[in-house]
Amino acid sequence: TRSIILDCDPGHDDALAILLAAGDPRAELLAITTVAGNQTVEKVTRNARAVCTVAGVEGVTVAQGASRPLVREAIIAPEYHGDSGLDGPDLPEPTVPLDPRGAAELIVRTVMDREPGTVDLVPTGPLTNIALALALEPRLAERVRGVTLMGGAYTRGNRTPAAEFNIIADPEAAAAVFAAPWPVTMVGLDLTHQALADDAFRSRVRALGTPLAGFVEELMEFFTQSYARRGFPAPAVHDLCAVAAVLDPDVMTYRDAFVTVELTGTWTTGMTVTDFEGLLGRPVNTRVAVSLDRDRLWDMTVAAIERLGG
Numbered sequence: 001t002r003s004i005i006l007d008c009d010p011g012h013d014d015a016l017a018i019l020l021a022a023g024d025p026r027a028e029l030l031a032i033t034t035v036a037g038n039q040t041v042e043k044v045t046r047n048a049r050a051v052c053t054v055a056g057v058e059g060v061t062v063a064q065g066a067s068r069p070l071v072r073e074a075i076i077a078p079e080y081h082g083d084s085g086l087d088g089p090d091l092p093e094p095t096v097p098l099d100p101r102g103a104a105e106l107i108v109r110t111v112m113d114r115e116p117g118t119v120d121l122v123p124t125g126p127l128t129n130i131a132l133a134l135a136l137e138p139r140l141a142e143r144v145r146g147v148t149l150m151g152g153a154y155t156r157g158n159r160t161p162a163a164e165f166n167i168i169a170d171p172e173a174a175a176a177v178f179a180a181p182w183p184v185t186m187v188g189l190d191l192t193h194q195a196l197a198d199d200a201f202r203s204r205v206r207a208l209g210t211p212l213a214g215f216v217e218e219l220m221e222f223f224t225q226s227y228a229r230r231g232f233p234a235p236a237v238h239d240l241c242a243v244a245a246v247l248d249p250d251v252m253t254y255r256d257a258f259v260t261v262e263l264t265g266t267w268t269t270g271m272t273v274t275d276f277e278g279l280l281g282r283p284v285n286t287r288v289a290v291s292l293d294r295d296r297l298w299d300m301t302v303a304a305i306e307r308l309g310g
């Protein structure tokens with residue numbers, strides 16, 4: 001099993017990431033921490049707790065984190081996720097408690113209290129909490145098993161032509177995460193645009209017939225419309241892929257590279273500059289996800305939803 005801290009900003013695809021991390025038998029979900037991203041931190045925290053409530057996920061620590069990036073002004077993504085950050089279904093009043101600790105503190109405590117090399121950090125929002133945790137406790141870098149993040153890309157952006165949302169939302173934090181001496185896996189847009197939640201996947205979820213399956217279907221219906229406005233046949237469920245990579249690394253293939261984040265570009269701030277060929281003469285610091293076994297991803301996701309909502 002993998003012991004996971006999921007640091008997220010739900011978010012439709014973050015919600016699926018929570019369900020996989022909570023429902024897959026190979027996962028021990030130690031904590032869910034939240035960060036301002038798709039919406040304000042108050043909204044995404046409520047969403048994370050509401051998802052846990054719908055899914056019957058009790059006993060997972062949920063802690064709220066940063067309300068703004070390290071240096072820059074906050075940006076949000078209502079054009080993809082709506083005004084609540086999780087538009088579509090009716091969200092229940094959360095019954096899952098909120099831990100009084102801040103996310104960065106909780107991340108440090110959870111990792112440092114466990115055996116070295118046993119905890120996976122899975123950030124699926126802007127990297128503010130992770131950078132703050134690292135600043136609080138630099139030994140974090142040698143204590144975690146690794147960081148598997150959804151963010152960036154080696155070919156393109158989605159917020160700007162060069163930058164993906166989670167990276168440009170807090171580029172200084174992202175730069176610190178790539179620069180730290182821990183094993184980083186980048187699950188970027190090149191990979192996640194292979195994970196389009198098409199009707200074949202959605203019918204499998206619908207066929208489960210549980211209340212949770214209905215909730216997921218309502219999420220996917222809204223998310224499909226958001227992506228349709230941008231010319232996609234189906235929505236990319238980015239964050240789900242990062243959790244899947246930790247639970248079942250063979251669900252995708254990887255290439256090693258040196259990755260760094262552009263902080264001073266005229267047009268390219270937030271770009272994850274990815275050097276596969278060693279052109280910059282820097283040591284490899286990242287395992288970059290390249291190609292996805294989509295059927296395998298859907299199989300484990302449907303199974304997790306079934307397991308939770310049974």
Ligand code: BDR
Pocket residue numbers: 011012013014038077080124125150158164165166238239
């Ligand atoms: C990322 O941005 C957010 O809108 C999604 O939840 C995902 O984490 C994709 O660029």
Ligand code: CA
Pocket residue numbers: 008009010011013014037038124125239
């Ligand atoms: Ca996200």
